[in-house]
Amino acid sequence: MAGFIGNSLNIAVFVKLGFTEPSNISLIALAVSDLSCMMLSLWTTTGVLISFGDFILPFNPTNLSHVTVGGMLSFATRTIAWITAFISFERCLCILVPLKVKKIITPSSTLTAMIIIVALTFCPYFYAYFRFKFVWVFYPNLNTIILDIVPVDYFLRLEETIIVICGVIYPLLAFSIVLICTVFLVVQLKKISSWRKSVTSTVGQWGDKSGENSAPISPPAKDRLSHKEERLVKLVVVIAATFIVSSTPTCVMLLCNVVFEEFSVFGVYRRIYVVLAFMASLGQSVSGSVNILIYYNMASKFRSNLRQLLRLDRQEHQK
Structure with missing residues (x-):
């Protein structure tokens, strides 16, 4: 429930902030993907919970939920990963080419990038809606006919290739990009902080000796970040770090699936699989x-607009 409310508020606030800032567009896309992932997870969980009950239904709830939203749920999680990778890479460009980044990263180019990410991520999962077909199956233990799914032979032959692309290459590549960009951003933030401390120290020393402030040496171009850009970089670092921590179990599972044949819910390593x-x-x-x-804690504009949206400021004034 917190995810539904939180991401709905995120979307509302970023829409209110407008689309003139490229970062707002990518953060809206991230919030929409997070919200979609929450909704699809709820549908999948509902199907599993229904299957545990003693209900005689005209369909198989677990299989139906798997077919209807299984591919879309994977698509949503991969989209989140790639949008996070794009946001992280965008901040790296702000440090590497600060004088050219506004020409490279524009609202239109960011929107185009979001569309490309969604399209390229969705295409491999499109096959999920053709790999099964619906059939009526007679269940002797229930003495009834239930709508169920069976795999299509043609798509079973393509399944291994699709799994490698969607289940291994896509997520691990996005995770690697986020990890590399985050490390780079953290290192650069430390360099900028060290440079500012050295400038402050140098100015103080010159002031003590001559009574005049000497002009400090200009920093490298990649260190010339405005305070606004620096705050945004810190925000992205925290978002990326959260993604890295939360996605690590998934990446470990993907690697184990490749290395160990028995790594599944029915295999030898089922306990480790369930825990991961x-x-x-x-x-x-x-x-x-x-x-x-x-x-809310790191973006002042977001915080003020959220408080206006929830009318918290008005309540404080009334008190």
């Missing part, structure tokens, strides 16, 4: 729910 699956699901839920807290 639980941690991955929990991490995904937490990651999608805490962004509003990050924005």
